[in-house]
Amino acid sequence: MSSSDEFSVKQPKVLIPEVKIQQRLSELAQEINVDYANKPIMAICILRGSFIFFADLIRQLDVPVTCDFLGVSSYGNRSVTSGEVKVTMDIAEPLEGKHLLIVEDIVDSGLTLAYILNMFKTRRPASIKVCSLLLKPESLKATVDVDYLGFKIGSEFVVGYGMDYAGKYRNLPFVGYFEHDH
Numbered sequence: 001m002s003s004s005d006e007f008s009v010k011q012p013k014v015l016i017p018e019v020k021i022q023q024r025l026s027e028l029a030q031e032i033n034v035d036y037a038n039k040p041i042m043a044i045c046i047l048r049g050s051f052i053f054f055a056d057l058i059r060q061l062d063v064p065v066t067c068d069f070l071g072v073s074s075y076g077n078r079s080v081t082s083g084e085v086k087v088t089m090d091i092a093e094p095l096e097g098k099h100l101l102i103v104e105d106i107v108d109s110g111l112t113l114a115y116i117l118n119m120f121k122t123r124r125p126a127s128i129k130v131c132s133l134l135l136k137p138e139s140l141k142a143t144v145d146v147d148y149l150g151f152k153i154g155s156e157f158v159v160g161y162g163m164d165y166a167g168k169y170r171n172l173p174f175v176g177y178f179e180h181d182h
């Protein structure tokens, strides 16, 4: 691969513009602030795709928040789910007695979230809720509840606002898609 191939990237189309993401995010944060009132939240960022959503969301929370990070990988560089979930970095803190708010970028098959929920339940938290920016209802294979949902989308592969394709596009401020599949 020449260095120009490495840096040549296809331009995605806008699916959800930045302003719509930020509006919806404020609504979700408001709901979370009301629901938790003075209950401390342990917000868990599912790496890597949700890091930008997580950073924007927690800055709009006015309840006491601590942050932790869980690294999972399920896709490698492919754009279809392998169904396999691997924990690449575990949570640093004990979860017992904590009110967990899992922050995901996107629930596609739901297998990743189902795996994470099962794993966390064994650690005896006081409660677990899920906040996801996106959900693909047509792709769901596992039964999972998303308590705070940004947007439902179709089954297209999306990038931007933290989400990648082969490591690229995470820095786009909007959620985008490609007209032709990779």
Ligand code: 5GP
Pocket: 049, 074, 075, 081, 104, 105, 106, 107, 108, 109, 110, 111, 112, 113, 156, 157, 158, 159, 163, 164, 165
């Ligand atoms: P699931 O286990 O629900 O099929 O997939 C969950 C994870 O796969 C997400 O957290 C995300 O990292 C990745 N994923 C699923 N769909 C997409 C997509 O359309 N675009 C990108 N970039 N990642 C996706």
